[in-house]
Amino acid sequence: MPDVRDALIIGKRSDGSLVRRPLSPHLQVYKPQVSSVTSIMNRVTGVALTVGLLLMVWWLVAAATGPKAFAAAQGFIGSPIGLILMFGWTLALWYHFFGGIRHLLWDIGWGFEIQTSHRTAMIVVAATVVMTVISWIIGLAVWL
16 A cells, blocks of 8 residues: 555656655745744743743742852852853843743734845844843942
8 A cells, every 4th residue: 555645755757757845845945034033032041931930930039048048059159160050041041031022013014025024033132132241230230
């Protein structure tokens, strides 16, 4: 009995010759575009925010547990790895925030034109970088 999937991926070119096409075109067919990359990054930053939130909950539970647990949590957060994670969490927070605003604008029907979509994508990235740097300058000024 022939495999049904074979019939689904065989197509014809305009000259009538047969060609095998992928059943579901994916990364091997489509090139990354600004809109797809920014949309995927919005999802990735959502996951990063969840992981960062778990670390923040651990820090708060350690603060509620006692001085020894809180000192251990503070030691990790103040370490180079902890600072890198906090920087990444701040970057994810701002990207997800500005990407969410962009999605809200799409929900009201604004920004679907290609030029506008590319411009708003660059605005999201620029605003993310600016606000992350500002947040860290203020945070380090208060901390140190």
